[in-house]
Amino acid sequence: MKKTHKTIIPTHAFPDEHYGGIYIREIAETDIPSDEIGVPHRHNYHFFMIQDTGTSTIELDFNKLTINSSSVLYIHPSQVHRILNTEDVSMVYLILNNEHINPEYLVLSEELRTKEPLELDPGKWDIMKHAVNLCLYSFNQKREHIYWPLLKDNCNALAGLILSEYLKELKPFENISRFEIIAKSFHVALEQNFMSVKRPAAYAELLNISVPYLNECIKNATGNPVSYHIIQRCILEAKRMLFHSQKSVKEIASELGYEDYAYFSRLFKKTAGMTALAFRHQNLD
Numbered sequence: 001m002k003k004t005h006k007t008i009i010p011t012h013a014f015p016d017e018h019y020g021g022i023y024i025r026e027i028a029e030t031d032i033p034s035d036e037i038g039v040p041h042r043h044n045y046h047f048f049m050i051q052d053t054g055t056s057t058i059e060l061d062f063n064k065l066t067i068n069s070s071s072v073l074y075i076h077p078s079q080v081h082r083i084l085n086t087e088d089v090s091m092v093y094l095i096l097n098n099e100h101i102n103p104e105y106l107v108l109s110e111e112l113r114t115k116e117p118l119e120l121d122p123g124k125w126d127i128m129k130h131a132v133n134l135c136l137y138s139f140n141q142k143r144e145h146i147y148w149p150l151l152k153d154n155c156n157a158l159a160g161l162i163l164s165e166y167l168k169e170l171k172p173f174e175n176i177s178r179f180e181i182i183a184k185s186f187h188v189a190l191e192q193n194f195m196s197v198k199r200p201a202a203y204a205e206l207l208n209i210s211v212p213y214l215n216e217c218i219k220n221a222t223g224n225p226v227s228y229h230i231i232q233r234c235i236l237e238a239k240r241m242l243f244h245s246q247k248s249v250k251e252i253a254s255e256l257g258y259e260d261y262a263y264f265s266r267l268f269k270k271t272a273g274m275t276a277l278a279f280r281h282q283n284l285d
Helices: 103-109 122-139 147-167 178-193 200-206 211-222 226-244 249-255 261-272 276-284
Strands: 022-028 046-060 063-067 071-075 081-096
Touching: 022 122, 022 147, 046 122, 046 147, 063 071, 071 147, 081 122, 081 147, 103 147, 122 147, 178 200, 178 211, 178 226, 200 211, 200 226, 211 226, 226 249, 226 261, 226 276, 249 261, 249 276, 261 276
Parallel strands: none
Antiparallel strands: 022 081, 046 063, 046 071, 046 081
Protein backbone atom coordinates (compact mmCIF):
# COMPACT_ATOMS: atom_id res chain seq x y z
CA MET A 1 0.00 0.00 0.00
CA LYS A 2 1.39 3.39 -1.00
CA LYS A 3 1.65 6.39 1.27
CA THR A 4 -0.62 9.37 0.85
CA HIS A 5 1.19 12.64 0.34
CA LYS A 6 0.12 16.23 0.64
CA THR A 7 0.54 18.56 -2.30
CA ILE A 8 3.48 20.42 -0.73
CA ILE A 9 6.19 19.76 1.82
CA PRO A 10 4.71 20.97 5.13
CA THR A 11 6.61 23.85 6.72
CA HIS A 12 6.19 24.37 10.45
CA ALA A 13 6.18 28.09 11.21
CA PHE A 14 7.49 29.60 14.41
CA PRO A 15 4.50 29.34 16.80
CA ASP A 16 2.77 32.68 17.42
CA GLU A 17 2.66 32.10 21.16
CA HIS A 18 6.46 31.74 21.36
CA TYR A 19 7.84 35.11 22.32
CA GLY A 20 10.04 37.04 19.90
CA GLY A 21 11.49 34.31 17.70
CA ILE A 22 13.37 32.40 20.41
CA TYR A 23 12.09 29.35 22.23
CA ILE A 24 13.70 26.69 24.41
CA ARG A 25 11.97 23.79 26.12
CA GLU A 26 12.77 20.57 27.95
CA ILE A 27 11.15 17.62 26.19
CA ALA A 28 10.42 14.20 27.65
CA GLU A 29 9.54 11.34 25.33
CA THR A 30 5.82 11.80 25.93
CA ASP A 31 6.09 15.56 25.25
CA ILE A 32 7.50 15.37 21.72
CA PRO A 33 5.06 17.33 19.51
CA SER A 34 3.01 15.01 17.34
CA ASP A 35 3.73 17.07 14.24
CA GLU A 36 7.45 16.26 14.61
CA ILE A 37 6.79 12.52 14.41
CA GLY A 38 6.06 10.52 11.29
CA VAL A 39 5.17 13.25 8.80
CA PRO A 40 8.15 14.74 6.90
CA HIS A 41 8.35 18.53 7.15
CA ARG A 42 10.57 21.58 7.26
CA HIS A 43 10.82 24.44 9.73
CA ASN A 44 11.07 28.14 8.98
CA TYR A 45 13.55 28.44 11.86
CA HIS A 46 16.85 26.96 13.03
CA PHE A 47 16.31 23.84 15.13
CA PHE A 48 18.81 22.53 17.69
CA MET A 49 18.24 19.21 19.47
CA ILE A 50 20.24 18.64 22.66
CA GLN A 51 19.59 15.04 23.70
CA ASP A 52 20.43 14.16 27.29
CA THR A 53 19.34 10.52 27.52
CA GLY A 54 17.94 7.73 25.39
CA THR A 55 18.07 7.00 21.68
CA SER A 56 16.09 8.58 18.88
CA THR A 57 16.02 7.93 15.15
CA ILE A 58 15.41 10.73 12.69
CA GLU A 59 15.15 10.81 8.92
CA LEU A 60 16.94 13.83 7.47
CA ASP A 61 16.85 14.34 3.68
CA PHE A 62 16.58 10.59 2.94
CA ASN A 63 19.27 9.68 5.50
CA LYS A 64 18.39 7.79 8.68
CA LEU A 65 20.32 9.12 11.66
CA THR A 66 20.61 7.73 15.20
CA ILE A 67 20.95 10.23 18.06
CA ASN A 68 22.37 8.87 21.30
CA SER A 69 22.68 10.27 24.81
CA SER A 70 24.86 13.37 25.28
CA SER A 71 24.42 14.37 21.65
CA VAL A 72 23.48 17.46 19.69
CA LEU A 73 21.95 17.84 16.23
CA TYR A 74 21.45 20.97 14.16
CA ILE A 75 18.69 21.04 11.51
CA HIS A 76 18.75 23.82 8.92
CA PRO A 77 15.42 25.39 7.83
CA SER A 78 15.78 23.92 4.33
CA GLN A 79 16.12 20.33 5.51
CA VAL A 80 13.19 17.93 5.35
CA HIS A 81 13.02 15.64 8.37
CA ARG A 82 10.85 13.59 10.70
CA ILE A 83 11.32 11.70 13.94
CA LEU A 84 10.94 7.96 13.32
CA ASN A 85 11.45 6.49 16.77
CA THR A 86 12.38 7.36 20.35
CA GLU A 87 13.41 5.23 23.32
CA ASP A 88 13.69 6.63 26.86
CA VAL A 89 14.45 10.06 25.46
CA SER A 90 14.86 13.36 27.28
CA MET A 91 16.08 16.36 25.33
CA VAL A 92 15.92 20.11 24.94
CA TYR A 93 14.65 21.92 21.84
CA LEU A 94 16.16 25.30 21.00
CA ILE A 95 14.62 27.16 18.09
CA LEU A 96 15.77 30.51 16.68
CA ASN A 97 14.47 32.42 13.71
CA ASN A 98 16.75 34.18 11.22
CA GLU A 99 16.16 37.57 12.80
CA HIS A 100 17.51 36.58 16.20
CA ILE A 101 20.34 34.19 15.44
CA ASN A 102 23.81 35.74 15.42
CA PRO A 103 24.60 36.83 11.80
CA GLU A 104 27.94 34.98 11.89
CA TYR A 105 26.18 31.81 13.00
CA LEU A 106 23.70 32.29 10.16
CA VAL A 107 26.55 32.17 7.64
CA LEU A 108 28.13 29.15 9.36
CA SER A 109 24.82 27.30 9.34
CA GLU A 110 24.91 27.08 5.54
CA GLU A 111 27.86 24.69 5.55
CA LEU A 112 26.55 22.55 8.42
CA ARG A 113 23.27 21.46 6.86
CA THR A 114 24.40 17.91 6.06
CA LYS A 115 26.24 17.02 9.24
CA GLU A 116 25.61 13.99 11.48
CA PRO A 117 24.59 14.21 15.15
CA LEU A 118 27.56 14.85 17.43
CA GLU A 119 28.06 12.76 20.58
CA LEU A 120 30.03 14.83 23.11
CA ASP A 121 32.55 13.63 25.65
CA PRO A 122 31.65 14.12 29.36
CA GLY A 123 33.61 17.36 29.75
CA LYS A 124 32.05 19.05 26.73
CA TRP A 125 28.62 17.72 27.64
CA ASP A 126 28.91 19.23 31.12
CA ILE A 127 29.60 22.66 29.60
CA MET A 128 26.70 22.21 27.17
CA LYS A 129 24.34 21.33 30.02
CA HIS A 130 25.35 24.44 31.96
CA ALA A 131 24.58 26.55 28.89
CA VAL A 132 21.23 24.79 28.44
CA ASN A 133 20.27 25.38 32.09
CA LEU A 134 21.18 29.06 31.82
CA CYS A 135 18.95 29.40 28.73
CA LEU A 136 16.06 27.61 30.42
CA TYR A 137 16.43 29.84 33.48
CA SER A 138 16.53 32.97 31.32
CA PHE A 139 13.48 31.87 29.34
CA ASN A 140 11.42 31.59 32.52
CA GLN A 141 12.43 34.98 33.95
CA LYS A 142 9.93 37.03 31.97
CA ARG A 143 9.64 39.68 34.69
CA GLU A 144 13.31 40.66 34.39
CA HIS A 145 13.91 44.20 33.05
CA ILE A 146 16.52 42.93 30.60
CA TYR A 147 14.69 39.68 29.84
CA TRP A 148 14.86 39.88 26.07
CA PRO A 149 18.56 40.74 25.54
CA LEU A 150 19.57 38.28 28.25
CA LEU A 151 17.56 35.46 26.67
CA LYS A 152 18.86 36.29 23.19
CA ASP A 153 22.49 36.40 24.33
CA ASN A 154 22.28 33.16 26.32
CA CYS A 155 20.48 31.21 23.58
CA ASN A 156 22.91 32.45 20.94
CA ALA A 157 25.75 31.35 23.21
CA LEU A 158 24.22 27.86 23.32
CA ALA A 159 23.75 27.83 19.55
CA GLY A 160 27.35 28.99 19.20
CA LEU A 161 28.61 26.17 21.41
CA ILE A 162 26.77 23.64 19.26
CA LEU A 163 27.97 25.13 15.98
CA SER A 164 31.53 25.33 17.33
CA GLU A 165 31.50 21.59 18.03
CA TYR A 166 30.50 21.00 14.41
CA LEU A 167 33.20 23.36 13.20
CA LYS A 168 35.83 21.33 15.05
CA GLU A 169 35.04 18.54 12.60
CA LEU A 170 36.08 20.87 9.79
CA LYS A 171 39.47 22.27 8.92
CA PRO A 172 40.74 25.02 11.30
CA PHE A 173 40.15 28.49 9.88
CA GLU A 174 43.85 29.36 9.79
CA ASN A 175 44.38 26.36 7.49
CA ILE A 176 41.55 27.28 5.12
CA SER A 177 42.81 28.28 1.70
CA ARG A 178 41.52 31.14 -0.43
CA PHE A 179 39.87 28.52 -2.63
CA GLU A 180 37.92 27.16 0.34
CA ILE A 181 36.84 30.63 1.46
CA ILE A 182 35.42 31.27 -2.01
CA ALA A 183 33.76 27.84 -1.95
CA LYS A 184 32.01 28.64 1.34
CA SER A 185 30.73 31.94 -0.06
CA PHE A 186 29.55 30.17 -3.21
CA HIS A 187 27.55 27.60 -1.23
CA VAL A 188 25.83 30.35 0.74
CA ALA A 189 24.93 32.12 -2.51
CA LEU A 190 23.80 28.83 -4.05
CA GLU A 191 21.42 28.06 -1.21
CA GLN A 192 19.84 31.48 -1.50
CA ASN A 193 19.49 31.46 -5.29
CA PHE A 194 19.42 27.92 -6.74
CA MET A 195 15.70 28.03 -7.58
CA SER A 196 16.21 30.85 -10.08
CA VAL A 197 19.95 31.08 -10.82
CA LYS A 198 21.54 28.24 -12.77
CA ARG A 199 24.49 29.82 -14.63
CA PRO A 200 27.98 29.73 -13.08
CA ALA A 201 28.53 33.22 -14.53
CA ALA A 202 25.71 34.59 -12.38
CA TYR A 203 27.33 33.22 -9.20
CA ALA A 204 30.71 34.61 -10.26
CA GLU A 205 29.06 38.01 -10.63
CA LEU A 206 27.46 37.72 -7.18
CA LEU A 207 30.90 37.01 -5.68
CA ASN A 208 32.66 39.68 -7.78
CA ILE A 209 35.11 37.24 -9.36
CA SER A 210 35.61 35.82 -12.83
CA VAL A 211 33.97 32.58 -13.97
CA PRO A 212 37.33 30.81 -14.56
CA TYR A 213 38.53 31.77 -11.08
CA LEU A 214 35.27 30.65 -9.45
CA ASN A 215 35.52 27.30 -11.22
CA GLU A 216 39.16 26.99 -10.21
CA CYS A 217 38.31 27.66 -6.56
CA ILE A 218 35.33 25.30 -6.41
CA LYS A 219 37.11 22.49 -8.23
CA ASN A 220 40.20 22.87 -6.05
CA ALA A 221 38.14 22.90 -2.82
CA THR A 222 35.60 20.19 -3.68
CA GLY A 223 36.89 18.24 -6.67
CA ASN A 224 33.90 19.25 -8.79
CA PRO A 225 33.06 22.31 -10.92
CA VAL A 226 30.46 24.96 -10.15
CA SER A 227 27.88 23.44 -12.50
CA TYR A 228 28.04 20.12 -10.61
CA HIS A 229 27.05 21.77 -7.32
CA ILE A 230 24.24 23.77 -8.92
CA ILE A 231 22.79 20.61 -10.44
CA GLN A 232 23.18 18.55 -7.24
CA ARG A 233 21.35 21.18 -5.18
CA CYS A 234 18.49 21.38 -7.68
CA ILE A 235 18.15 17.60 -7.92
CA LEU A 236 18.08 17.27 -4.11
CA GLU A 237 15.18 19.73 -4.03
CA ALA A 238 13.49 17.81 -6.84
CA LYS A 239 13.82 14.57 -4.84
CA ARG A 240 12.23 16.26 -1.82
CA MET A 241 9.32 17.45 -3.92
CA LEU A 242 8.87 14.11 -5.67
CA PHE A 243 8.71 12.29 -2.35
CA HIS A 244 6.75 14.78 -0.29
CA SER A 245 4.26 16.12 -2.83
CA GLN A 246 1.92 15.00 -5.57
CA LYS A 247 3.19 17.57 -8.05
CA SER A 248 3.93 16.27 -11.53
CA VAL A 249 7.51 16.09 -12.75
CA LYS A 250 6.71 18.92 -15.17
CA GLU A 251 5.40 21.10 -12.32
CA ILE A 252 8.49 20.37 -10.25
CA ALA A 253 10.78 21.20 -13.16
CA SER A 254 9.02 24.52 -13.66
CA GLU A 255 9.11 25.38 -9.94
CA LEU A 256 12.86 24.73 -9.91
CA GLY A 257 13.38 27.08 -12.86
CA TYR A 258 13.62 24.50 -15.67
CA GLU A 259 11.18 25.48 -18.37
CA ASP A 260 12.51 22.78 -20.70
CA TYR A 261 10.85 19.70 -19.21
CA ALA A 262 12.70 17.25 -21.48
CA TYR A 263 16.06 18.72 -20.45
CA PHE A 264 15.15 18.50 -16.76
CA SER A 265 14.09 14.86 -17.17
CA ARG A 266 17.41 13.97 -18.80
CA LEU A 267 19.30 15.89 -16.13
CA PHE A 268 17.49 14.12 -13.30
CA LYS A 269 18.11 10.68 -14.80
CA LYS A 270 21.79 11.40 -15.38
CA THR A 271 22.26 12.75 -11.85
CA ALA A 272 20.08 10.34 -9.84
CA GLY A 273 20.66 7.23 -11.95
CA MET A 274 16.94 6.78 -12.61
CA THR A 275 14.02 8.74 -13.96
CA ALA A 276 12.11 11.12 -11.72
CA LEU A 277 9.03 8.88 -11.81
CA ALA A 278 11.13 5.81 -10.97
CA PHE A 279 12.56 7.69 -7.96
CA ARG A 280 9.06 8.61 -6.81
CA HIS A 281 7.72 5.08 -7.16
CA GLN A 282 10.77 3.51 -5.50
CA ASN A 283 10.41 5.75 -2.44
CA LEU A 284 6.64 5.41 -2.17
CA ASP A 285 6.58 1.63 -2.06
